[in-house]
Amino acid sequence: MNRTEEETGQGGRGEPAPETAEASGHDALPEEQRRILRRAIRLEWISLACTAVAVTLEIAMAGQSQAMKAAWIEDALALLPPLAFLVAVRRIRRRPHAEFPYGHHRSIGVAHLVASVALLAMGTFLLIDSAITLIKVERPPVGLTIVAGHAIWSGWLMIAVLILALTPPLILGRMKKKLTEPLHDKVLYADADMNTADWSSSTASIVGVLGIGIGLWWFDSAAAILISFSILHDGGKNLRGALRGLTDGRARTYDDAEPHPLIGQIEERARDEDWVGDAVARVRDEGHVFHVEMFVVPGDGRAVTGAQCEDLRAALRDVDWKIHDVVIAPVAEIPSTQAFRG
Incomplete structure (x- = not known):
């Protein structure tokens, strides 16, 4: 597919997008929705870059902190929705043919399902892992580290990383949510939900690290369990919506709140x-x-x-x-x- 097709979704010779029902992919979207989709694609690439940096920093600072472990695992999970979205919007460019007479629009639904299942599975893992740590009374050590010749409590560095990690999801999540309704994109909506969970979990992790600092070791695991419940809630909600769509449930609004008007x-x-x-x-x-x-x-x-x-x-x-x-x-x-x- 040449550059004109990739960027505009039009035919290979630059013709206007067809207005018939047989149009597919980006050709099925009006110009306003194409503009919104291009903006959404840019936001997802920015999300991938910011999340990759955040995960790298969190892994470097995690140590044996359960809350930090939960934070970087959830941030790593946050890579899935934007990746699924980018793969899906590229696939829907393909036109209908004998093997796929309805086109490839349901790639969006498949991407929604993939992200939902991964989210639910990892939420379950974090809940079990954190609960076992709490039951075993494993106290995570957060000691001192040397920075520029000065001894600093490692918890302050963890908190600094977490503050950096929560800022992009806080901004990008709100920007994405504004695009979900006009585009009717449930993957983008799930990703915006994931961004909300990201900055919420980073806040909970900060509380957990501060708890370790004041001697309340169980704050760490408790914060991780709180994060896991957030992941499970989002995963369950999105999984129900994805399955409803892929099993030919009645069309609903972008947030699955009600049947579509x-x-x-x-x-x-x-x-x-x-x-x-x-x-x-x-x-x-x-x-x-x-x-x-x-x-x-x-x-x-x-x-x-x-x-x-x-x-x-x-x-x-x-x-x-x-x-x-x-x-x-x-x-x-x-x-x-x-x-x-x-």
């Missing part, structure tokens, strides 16, 4: 057609965009033409950019089941 909007738009008596949609979240199966009952026994279906298909896609792939299915009646009536 677009479902009701496109059903109302279909019913506005004078030849439609009733209409109900099944909507799947493909990543950034939705796949819609619109079941319509013709009014007053009218015959349905291909032109009418095509016009309705175009009208539904005009409701919102996320309505990407639409199938119109004329039926005699809508089944009165929970699968259709939510």
Whole structure:
């Protein structure tokens, strides 16, 4: 793929992005969403660089501190969401073909699942490891170190590193969260959540190190356990959302808080057609965009033409950019089941 394709998502000869339902990858996004996606990609590269530096410093200063160990492991985990995001957005550039007729939009969902599983697994490890340390009453030694010829308590150096480590996630997490809704990107949302956990865990680790300094050795393991609960919460929430999307659950908002309002909007738009008596949609979240199966009952026994279906298909896609792939299915009646009536 040449430079024009890589940066704009357009065709190989610089043509404008197609406006048909067959457009895929970045071509399925309006120009505003492409601009937001480019910004998100830049933020993720910055996140990778900042996190790599933070992990290196934390490993160097960890010693036998359980809280510092938890902090660098969580920061290492924070590399997964941006990596998964960058791989996914590159993969969705590929166009549909015989083996992947729906395109590759669900790469976003796969990336969400990968990050969620890793987050949940490592949260479990940290909880068990920290609890065992607390039960065994293992007191982590934090001694003195020589800096420029002066003896300094190593805890102060740990705290300085942790303060440096919490600053980028605090800033970048807020910047990413602002992009998640307009882009409808759940991986980016999970990453913003992870950034929140990062700076929160660094704060907890600072408390743990200070606890060691004043003789409360259990503060260290207690802080690590607190961090692990934060990881488990985020991992569980994101795992449920990822599995819902990949198993064709009803499309929900970017934060999985509720069913997406677009479902009701496109059903109302279909019913506005004078030849439609009733209409109900099944909507799947493909990543950034939705796949819609619109079941319509013709009014007053009218015959349905291909032109009418095509016009309705175009009208539904005009409701919102996320309505990407639409199938119109004329039926005699809508089944009165929970699968259709939510």
